[in-house]
Amino acid sequence: MQAAWLLGVLVVPQLLGFGQGARGAEREWTGGWGGAVEEEQDSEALMLKHLQEALGLPSHTGEDNFTGITLDEISLDEGLWGPEEERGEPKGKEATTTPAPSPSPSPSPTQEDTVTYILGRLAGLDAGLHQLHVRLHALDTRVVELTQGLRQLRKAADDTREAVQALQEEQARAGRERGRLEGCLKGRRVGHKCFLLSRDFEAQAAAQARCVARGGSLAQPADRQQMEALTGYLRAALAPYNWPVWLGVHDRRAEGLYLFENGQRVSFFAWHRAPSPSPHPLSPSQPNGGALENCVAQASDDGSWWDHDCERRLYFVCEFPV
CATH class of the missing domain: 1.10.287 (Helix Hairpins)
Structure with a gap:
């Protein structure tokens, strides 16, 4: 067959x-x-x-x-060739479509590839670290420069402050010298001091500060001779009016304990005394203010002392050492 x-x-x-x-x-x-x-x-x-x-x-x-x-x-x-079953082929007339082979998977990385990748990353990190070190060095240099500049500025500021302070001290000293000269030239000299009247209204503490700024202090007549010289100077300067003028006398520390501005205790007083036998209600005997009136002013007409509230604004008279 x-x-x-x-x-x-x-x-x-x-x-x-x-x-x-x-x-x-x-x-x-x-x-x-x-x-x-x-x-x-x-x-x-x-x-x-x-x-x-x-x-x-x-x-x-x-x-x-x-x-x-x-x-x-x-x-x-x-x-010739026999039935399809004997040849191992399917009986169907339609040819079966053979599926396309799937793409082969990419090969897995080897150990050498992994090491190369790690080394590459380490090299990149090392380069970045180097750049950071360079920038840090530049920043350190800049900080040092700024620190030096700040130190120089502080030194210059200290020098300027010292110069300003010296200038202020010199100005104050010149003001005191000028005040003493002015006090003796325009005021009244009595022994080793000079009296100078100021026609500005100030509280007692402010008047003392202004006298100190000019190289003196509020007037502190220590005896009768100075008291009579000061009385004649004020009467001549303010006549025909009677103005109270601040002196450097107060009892702020203790009631009834009168002190000069330099801290010395007052030993000579010229308090106003009311006339007898019929005193005037507006001119009682002094001092009469108690704890409310702790500063002393001198009347320009007769030179008598009156106690007043220290915040009252009056004329004042300064004294300067010769």
Whole structure:
């Protein structure tokens, strides 16, 4: 049976081709060659008949029957090679589509690749750290420069402050010297001191501060001679009016304990005394203010002392040492 199959595979195509060639030759060469062609066709038909019998194919009649046989009619797959099940092929007519192979996964990194990657990252970190060190060094240098500049500015500020302080001290000293000269030139000199009247209204403490700024203090008549000289100076300066003028005498520390501005205790007093036997209600005997009136002013007409509230604003008289 296998031999028949092989014979069919080898002979049938040649016979088909030979038959077609014979028919073409017949159509081309009609005439004198007709008898030879007919003999050739008869022998071809006889060979095909024997082949059909050998292969078990159905017989066909007529001249052109064999030429109409195609490979579709002669199932070479079934007649020659056997059923599809024996060849291990599926029975379905539609060809199964073979899925496209999936792309192969990328190879996993090796240990050398990992080490190279780590070394590259470390190199980048080292470069960044180097840049940070460079910037830090630049910042340190800048900080040092700024610190030095700040130190120089502080030194210059200290020098300026000292210069200003020295200038202020010199100005104060010049003011005191000028005040002493002015007090002796414009005021009244008595022994080793000079008295100078100020026609500005000030409280007792403010008047003392102004006298000190000019190199003196509020007047502190220590004896009768100084008291009479001061009385004559004030009367001449303020006549014909009677003005109270601050002196440097007070009892702020203790009631009834009168002190000069330099802290010495007053030993000579010139308090006003009311006339008797009929005193005037507006001129009582002094001191009469108690704890409410702790500073002493001198009347410009007769030189008597009166106690007043220290915050009252009056003229004042300064004294300057000669």
